[in-house]
Amino acid sequence: MTEPTASPRLKGWHRLLAFLAVATTVVGSLIGLFVVPPDALQGNVQRLMYLHVPAAWLAFLAFFVVFVMAVLYLIQRDPRWDMIAAGSAEIGVLFTALTLILGSLWGKPIWGVWWTWDPRLTTTAILLVIYVGYLAVRSFAGDPDRRARWSAVVGIVGFADVPIVYLSVTWWRSLHQPPSSPMSMAPSMLWTLLLNVVAFTLLYGYLLVRKYQVAVAERALEDREAMR
Amino acid sequence: MEVWLRTWAILWKDILIEVRTKGTFTAMAFFAALILFIFSFAIGPDFDLLRRIAAGLLWVGITFTGLLALARTYHSEELAGGLEALLLYPGEPRAIFLGKLVGNLAVLLLVEVILYPVAAVLFHMDLTGKVLPVAGIAFLGTLGFSVIGTFYAALTLHLRAREVMLPLLVLPLLVPVLLGAVSATAALVDPAAAGGVGGWVRLLIAFDVLYFVVCTWTFPVLLER
Amino acid sequence: MAADPALRLQGVGKRFGRTWALRSVDLEVQPGQLVALIGPNGAGKTTLLKAVGGLHRATTGTTEVLGFTLPEDEDLVRVHSTLLPPHGYLYEQLTGLENLRFARLMAGVRPSRQEIDAALERVELVEAGDERVGGYSSGMKKRLAIARLLLRPVELVLMDEPYASLDAGGIDLVDTIIGELRRSGATVLVASHRWERAIREADLLVVMERGRITWTGTPGEWMERREGPADTRRGRGAPRGAGEADTGRGG
Numbered sequence: 001m002t003e004p005t006a007s008p009r010l011k012g013w014h015r016l017l018a019f020l021a022v023a024t025t026v027v028g029s030l031i032g033l034f035v036v037p038p039d040a041l042q043g044n045v046q047r048l049m050y051l052h053v054p055a056a057w058l059a060f061l062a063f064f065v066v067f068v069m070a071v072l073y074l075i076q077r078d079p080r081w082d083m084i085a086a087g088s089a090e091i092g093v094l095f096t097a098l099t100l101i102l103g104s105l106w107g108k109p110i111w112g113v114w115w116t117w118d119p120r121l122t123t124t125a126i127l128l129v130i131y132v133g134y135l136a137v138r139s140f141a142g143d144p145d146r147r148a149r150w151s152a153v154v155g156i157v158g159f160a161d162v163p164i165v166y167l168s169v170t171w172w173r174s175l176h177q178p179p180s181s182p183m184s185m186a187p188s189m190l191w192t193l194l195l196n197v198v199a200f201t202l203l204y205g206y207l208l209v210r211k212y213q214v215a216v217a218e219r220a221l222e223d224r225e226a227m228r
Numbered sequence: 229m230e231v232w233l234r235t236w237a238i239l240w241k242d243i244l245i246e247v248r249t250k251g252t253f254t255a256m257a258f259f260a261a262l263i264l265f266i267f268s269f270a271i272g273p274d275f276d277l278l279r280r281i282a283a284g285l286l287w288v289g290i291t292f293t294g295l296l297a298l299a300r301t302y303h304s305e306e307l308a309g310g311l312e313a314l315l316l317y318p319g320e321p322r323a324i325f326l327g328k329l330v331g332n333l334a335v336l337l338l339v340e341v342i343l344y345p346v347a348a349v350l351f352h353m354d355l356t357g358k359v360l361p362v363a364g365i366a367f368l369g370t371l372g373f374s375v376i377g378t379f380y381a382a383l384t385l386h387l388r389a390r391e392v393m394l395p396l397l398v399l400p401l402l403v404p405v406l407l408g409a410v411s412a413t414a415a416l417v418d419p420a421a422a423g424g425v426g427g428w429v430r431l432l433i434a435f436d437v438l439y440f441v442v443c444t445w446t447f448p449v450l451l452e453r
Numbered sequence: 454m455a456a457d458p459a460l461r462l463q464g465v466g467k468r469f470g471r472t473w474a475l476r477s478v479d480l481e482v483q484p485g486q487l488v489a490l491i492g493p494n495g496a497g498k499t500t501l502l503k504a505v506g507g508l509h510r511a512t513t514g515t516t517e518v519l520g521f522t523l524p525e526d527e528d529l530v531r532v533h534s535t536l537l538p539p540h541g542y543l544y545e546q547l548t549g550l551e552n553l554r555f556a557r558l559m560a561g562v563r564p565s566r567q568e569i570d571a572a573l574e575r576v577e578l579v580e581a582g583d584e585r586v587g588g589y590s591s592g593m594k595k596r597l598a599i600a601r602l603l604l605r606p607v608e609l610v611l612m613d614e615p616y617a618s619l620d621a622g623g624i625d626l627v628d629t630i631i632g633e634l635r636r637s638g639a640t641v642l643v644a645s646h647r648w649e650r651a652i653r654e655a656d657l658l659v660v661m662e663r664g665r666i667t668w669t670g671t672p673g674e675w676m677e678r679r680e681g682p683a684d685t686r687r688g689r690g691a692p693r694g695a696g697e698a699d700t701g702r703g704g
Contacts, residue, residue, distance in 0.1 A: 074446075074449060126400045130401070133393075133397045136396060137383075137387065137393070137397070140387045141387060146386070149449055149450075153383065157379070157439075157443070157446070158400070160438065164438075167404070168404035168407045169403070169407065171407075171428075171431075
């Protein structure tokens with residue numbers, strides 16, 4: 001069985017990634033907050049979209065990564081896949097919570113309520129619970145082998161559910177209200193949004209690398225203790 | 229062939245034990261009916277309201293009772309000393325999943341046979357002429373519930389905080405099933421309800437097929453030691 | 454031409470969470486041999502039996518059983534071997550007969566009344582066959598577990614504390630059955646605290662402690678090491694020193 005190794009220091013491309021992640025995030029946030037003109041209808045509150053949408057994108061991307069890693073782990077039983085999955089889940093759950101909070105903050109001035117059963121937001125809320133379940137299984141499982149196996153299964157079964165949940169909630173909502181028309185966006189807003197999506201993705205990548213390094217160090221420590 | 233013998237072994241054994249341990253099923257059925265009663269009290273004698281939300285209340289009752297039943301999936305094995313009681317014998321591990329699945333499905337369907345009439349009475353649901361389609365939807369929903377639940381019952385068996393973990397893992401996955409079963413049942417039973425039944429039925433079937441395949445296929449991973 | 458060994462373990466280790474139940478076990482057993490495993494609780498005897506039986510996947514090392522490689526051929530190994538666990542894993546709400554029926558069905562075989570009755574007769578449980586196992590004494594439960602074992606003849610038999618809970622008659626029964634299994638050509642591994650006839654007559658004695666094999670040899674050699682040349686002792690526990698670490702002939 002291949003034992004994963006990684007130096008705790010930042011390698012060359014890690015530094016580049018860190019720099020790009022921070023740079024794009026800062027630039028993207030500044031542009032989103034100050035440079036781009038506010039929305040005609042919604043005003044400055046709409047600027048939350050520049051954080052909310054990328055966060056949502058990441059919430060689902062992170063879980064997709066968990067899914068892929070889980071499948072790889074079950075096929076190859078390489079502990080590295082499991083470590084990446086765990087890191088991705090921990091990052092993903094934060095972004096999911098962020099998405100929900102921002103969505104709520106955005107919704108209050110616009111719709112007057114803290115929570116609407118918007119299909120996307122609802123699916124995100126359920127995704128959060130699935131994440132929590134995944135992390136709880138990892139936390140409560142006995143040994144590293146079971147932890148990896150069981151969380152892999154939870155990750156796979158959970159991910160398969162997300163599109164189905166989205167579909168069913170969309171139908172369910174459409175029974176009670178007409179579908180909301182997609183927002184049309186000025187080009188400058190679209191570009192800012194894309195910039196922030198890229199920024200968040202780079203940030204995610206960097207955090208994942210760091211999480212992986214921590215996981216490797218933890219595992220080395222566990223192995224040393226077990227050998228005693 | 230051998231797989232079916234194993235599946236039958238588990239089903240037969242669980243039925244025998246259940247029949248000999250008098251009272252468990254009855255307690256479960258009473259518990260389910262009690263939940264519906266409590267809903268009636270909590271919501272009050274607004275019969276129009278009750279009728280409109282009847283399908284939802286019914287399925288909440290089924291869900292809670294179902295979670296109880298699922299938690300006991302491997303109860304007889306635990307009393308016998310552990311899952312080894314099944315793993316001692318070489319053979320297809322998926323047969324264990326199938327045997328337990330049919331067992332859970334049977335228990336839940338039996339509870340529903342009692343529960344639906346109780347709900348019809350308490351919530352003024354009019355089921356005349358619609359018993360077969362309503363039963364069909366109940367079956368599809370219960371099947372989805374049982375597949376996911378039986379699967380995770382095996383996973384949570386050796387997990388800490390298992391009584392909490394089972395609902396935590398099962399419920400988010402069941403959202404489509406609940407939405408489908410409730411909406412379809414409501415559409416059938418309540419003339420004022422919006423929406424058609426066909427789409428929901430297709431969703432339930434798709435869900436059931438997908439998860440039956442995924443869970444059956446992945447089940448051996450849960451049994452590895 | 455030497456036949457393939459029935460068992461070949463090299464550097465086998467098994468980890469549960471943070472504890473290693475088996476460490477670096479090397480063992481070779483020829484077909485038809487009777488091997489006795491002795492050692493204190495926690496020595497790793499049960500884990501070793503389960504690893505050999507394909508019920509545990511080893512963490513390290515290579516495991517070859519009956520010519521099959523584990524863990525790839527786990528299923529084949531489990532078909533050709535059987536384990537008698539210290540705990541019966543019997544369903545107490547079912548009768549003895551029903552437990553055996555269940556065992557046959559789970560092995561993928563339609564149960565036949567004759568073979569089940571024959572097995573019950575062999576372990577002298579015929580009258581209790583229709584009673585619920587919940588009412589059995591621990592000795593009767595052990596006999597039922599042995600009956601279950603007999604219903605599936607295999608090439609490799611693994612027994613974990615077969616003498617536990619048995620009276621003198623039961624102990625004799627186990628010894629006799631082990632003898633029959635040997636004559637049928639099966640390879641038998643027995644883990645035991647008790648120093649019964651079958652242990653004394655084993656082809657190979659393996660001493661374990663804290664997950665490692667600390668000594669292998671014949672029972673005769675073991676007794677000479679511990680007691681000096683001595684008469685055979687009748688079952689009251691292994692000769693003194695079975696629990697001590699020994700750097701004599703290593704495994």
